Amino acid sequence: MDLQLKGKKVLVTGGSKGIGLAVAAAYAAEGALPILVSRDAANLAKGKALIESTYNVACQTVELDLGAPQSAEALFAKVGNVDILINNAGAIPGGTLADIQEDRWRQAWELKLFGYINLTRVYLAAMEKQGSGIIGNIIGMAGAAPRAEYICGVTANAALMAFTQGVGATSHKHGVRVFGINPSPTRSDRMEVMMKNNAKNKLGDESRWTELTSKLPFGRMTEPDEIANLTVFCSSPLCGYLSGSVINVDGGQMFAPV
Template identity: 50%
Template sequence: MDLKLSGKTVLITGASMGIGEHLAETFAQEGVDLHLTARSAEKLAALKQRIEEKFDVTVALHPIDLSEPGAAETLSEAVGPVDILVNNAGAIPSGSLWDVDEAAWRKGWDLKVFGYINLCRLFYAKMKQAGGGVILNNIGNGGEVFDPKYIAGTSGNASLMAFTRALGGHSLDDNIRVMGINPGPVNTDRIYNMLKKRAASDLGDESRYTELEKSYPLSRPAHKHEISDLIVFLASFRSGYTSGTIFTVDGGISSRRSII
């Protein structure tokens, strides 16, 4: 299937690892030129080298901490106009209301919640001036599964879901599509760190995290390509009538509910 993305330009935040790293390679495979940002200049440089060895695309790096005041504006000026924005940076800490203090809660929200909002504000205006574009917010199914042991994250993700729907509901009036993706557990370092933390608290032994993993659909987290392939498709013209909605990819976890 030809997605007709070759020659387009994408900005991916949180691109140095996990879903963001894999997403950069997936867009590059489609011939999309890349602007990549994350805090680690070293990891970004290694990713740039790997991509340029395999694909004929340009890769511009922007090492920056998006939780810092004014970082979004600095990044926007450095990047210039893009066709696609993928908000992916941020990992809100897990834990109960008493585990996550105010400082940790605010730090997580500054990077992910306000980081997404600030970049949408800046790049939406650029896209409107240019005649259109696509914004994709990688959020997470915590916004649908109200877990008290992930209370800062579930609250933040739910807020971003509402934000994405509100912005994307009318954005096609400006020829801009805004969508959200809610992955469940994905086979990245982050999910295994969270599983080990939960195994330590619930089972008394972090090495028993594999027992928790077996409770997932298919007894595994999602593969990274099962998330990145959807995001790239949604960014393409083949999804041109899609906006103001959220796509959940969690193997049905958020639908496992019962009245008793």
């Protein structure tokens, strides 16, 4: 199937690792041109080398803290408009309301909540002016299936789901589609750290973290490639009527009996 993405410029925030790197690689596999953004130059260089050597496409990198003020404008000034923006960079800590004090809560939201909102504001305006564009938001199941022990992420994700639905409900008037994807636990560095913390709290031993994943649908976590392939398909012209929707990818766990 030709997803008609060859030569498209795709900006992927948090593209140096985990889901973001898998997303960038999946676009590159379709002949699109990824631009990776994150803070660590060494990881960016590794991601770029992997993509360029595997898929034979040019891959740009930008070293930037997307939680910093005016970072959205700085990124646009450096990269200019793109065909596809994937908002993915996020690092919200686990914990209950009592665990996460206001300064930590606000710091996490600067990246995952305001980072997505600010980049969407800047790129939506440019895409609407151009009359075409795609914005995909990698959000997270916790917004649809809230739980107290990840309350800061739950609340940001719920806001981003509503944001995606509201913005995507009118962006089509100017040829732009905005959609969201809610991954459930997905194998990445960040998730391994979170799972180890959960295992320490629930089983008293962080090395037993894989026992927690065996209870998930299909007996495992989601693979980054599964989220990446869905993201790429949703942004293809073959999926041209998708806007204002957020897709849950949780193997049905949300509706499963406990």
